[in-house]
Amino acid sequence: MPPLTTDALVLRTFPLGEMSVVVVLLTRSRGKLRAVAKGARGPGDRYQSSLQPLSEVRTALYGREGTELFRLGTVELLRSSEPPNSNLESLLALEYCAELFEAFLPPDARDDDAYRLGRSCVTALKQRGSNGTAVMRYAEAWTLKLHGLYPSLARCLNCRQSVTGGLAFDRSAGRVVCTNCGSKRAEILDSDSRALLRSALRLSPANFAERTEGIDLAPIARFHRELIETHLGRSLNSSRVIESVLRS
Ligand SMILES: [Zn+2]
The missing domain is CATH 1.20.1440.120 (Recombination protein O, C-terminal domain)
Incomplete structure (x- = not known):
């Protein structure tokens, strides 16, 4: 299934296990939703500083329609909030x-x-x-x-x-x-x-x-x-x- 590609503002992240985080996003196309960012806490964190509060990102989300928790694919930083x-x-x-x-x-x-x-x-x-x-x-x-x-x-x-x-x-x-x-x-x-x-x-x-x-x-x-x-x-x-x- 193709991912859902949408612009989003990062609202919050919290740790999940040793290596991952859950990201709460305000997406442009679907409103507020949650996604797991695998490896976001491990060495060589692939998301780096894109997941700061209120940073604007373009992201690909994987998951079935109606899922409670998506999987975060690529994240392109559109505008840092720094x-x-x-x-x-x-x-x-x-x-x-x-x-x-x-x-x-x-x-x-x-x-x-x-x-x-x-x-x-x-x-x-x-x-x-x-x-x-x-x-x-x-x-x-x-x-x-x-x-x-x-x-x-x-x-x-x-x-x-x-x-x-x-x-x-x-x-x-x-x-x-x-x-x-x-x-x-x-x-x-x-x-x-x-x-x-x-x-x-x-x-x-x-x-x-x-x-x-x-x-x-x-x-x-x-x-x-x-x-x-x-x-x-x-x-x-x-x-x-x-x-x-x-x-x-
Ligand atoms: Zn009055």
């Missing part, structure tokens, strides 16, 4: 964005919007002096938006009025409302951060990073974390790593 000077913040951001995309993508669903989002985040992170923190916030917002999980920043779901202040989490209804409808104590996004997101999320990730330069994005990080953890029922592994590394 940031200039191996910038630590950008490397952590790549790892984080890849984990975020993987956590939200359903298996086997083609998703060109997610693919384009991944590519544009890499473009932003490869720029010299890139702002990894801003790119992570952008990736979170758009991942939640693409999956229909991002609240409206403009109109309150409860009173249907334009939001002028901040947003609050209404726990009893499990949704985000304006601070007039929710209690001020339950505020999860302040007025300034909401206005910033409303104007800047239309930009590309690189321009978003530029626009938010010098602005404290911690309130937006908390807002997104609340939404992500409410949906997944857990936190992302790399968010804990980033907190401990960037704080020390």
Whole structure:
């Protein structure tokens, strides 16, 4: 049977036995799938650096229709995700964005919007002096938006009025409302951060990073974390790593 040849973004790899790894890919033609890369850990690793998070590859995959696990054939590196000077913040951001995309993508669903989002985040992170923190916030917002999980920043779901202040989490209804409808104590996004997101999320990730330069994005990080953890029922592994590394 001829292999399935497709472009893909690498999301994650994990070891399988002594010599192999399993690669989780966001493929252009079939969405998220898994493949075994035999010999990827042995001496003379044939895949070398092509399997870094969010690298874009053209790959041949072997396996029957509907298989849970393909076998990885050739891998041609189309675009490395490696940031200039191996910038630590950008490397952590790549790892984080890849984990975020993987956590939200359903298996086997083609998703060109997610693919384009991944590519544009890499473009932003490869720029010299890139702002990894801003790119992570952008990736979170758009991942939640693409999956229909991002609240409206403009109109309150409860009173249907334009939001002028901040947003609050209404726990009893499990949704985000304006601070007039929710209690001020339950505020999860302040007025300034909401206005910033409303104007800047239309930009590309690189321009978003530029626009938010010098602005404290911690309130937006908390807002997104609340939404992500409410949906997944857990936190992302790399968010804990980033907190401990960037704080020390
Ligand atoms: Zn309201």
